[in-house]
Amino acid sequence: MNFWETITGSDLTKEYTAFEARAKALPPEYAAAWEEIKIHISPYAGFTGRNLMPILDGALGLLEETASDGQSVHEALGNDIKGFCAAIAGEEGAKSYRDKWRDQLxxxxxxxxxxxGG
Structure with missing residues (x-):
């Protein structure tokens, strides 16, 4: 990755486009889960969203693997996709904007x- 790609974010666009191409190959219930994951993981993004790329890659890989094994989405992610997203973002150390603002305050x-007092 060169300086220009980092500044413009074109590297992120390429990576995100690759994620979407992979997601199109998923069965419909997995594709729907992918859309929910993207929605619920977005509050944990930093300014650029760069911190979420490895998390999204791992989540998509999990969906691909479980789909190929013939498992249902609920077996892979459980019934609480929002909780799943919070758990995987928390494992990576990502904080939501609310957490960052609370720390700053x-x-x-x-x-x-x-x-x-001094």
Missing amino acids: NNNVARKLGRL
Whole structure:
């Protein structure tokens, strides 16, 4: 990946397009689960979304593998896709915007209190 691709995000576009091509080959119930995964994982994205690419690749690989094994989507992901997304994003250390803002607010308050108490 060169500097220009990193700045413009074209590397992410190529990778995301490849994900979508792979997802089109999935059976319909798996394709529907993929769409839900994309929706529920997006709050964990950083500014560029670059942190989610390995997570999305792993989730899509899981869907492909379980589809080829003949398992149902519910056997692979369970009934709670939103919870599944939170679990896989949490394992990668990704934080939602809400978590980041909470940390920032707590740090600002602690810094202000430190000035007042000192």
